[in-house]
Amino acid sequence: MGSNARSLELGVIICKHCGTIIDTVNTNRVQTFYSDCMEESCVLARLEQGEEDPFIF
Numbered sequence: 720m721g722s723n724a725r726s727l728e729l730g731v732i733i734c735k736h737c738g739t740i741i742d743t744v745n746t747n748r749v750q751t752f753y754s755d756c757m758e759e760s761c762v763l764a765r766l767e768q769g770e771e772d773p774f775i776f
């Protein structure tokens with residue numbers, strides 16, 4: 720479709736570990752939320768890095 724299509728979703732939820740965009744949400748201003756994508760590759764990467772409490776938010 721058109722390349723100029725704009726989304727009303729200004730809030731973006733990204734994985735605090737790998738930076739993957741998990742989802743977008745409607746907010747009244749640009750905001751970034753950090754969450755956890757729970758992708759297996761992301762979880763495993765965290766384990767390899769020895770990050771603390773990989774399954775505890």
Ligand SMILES: [Zn+2]
Pocket residue numbers: 734735736737738739755756757758761762
């Ligand atoms: Zn991730």
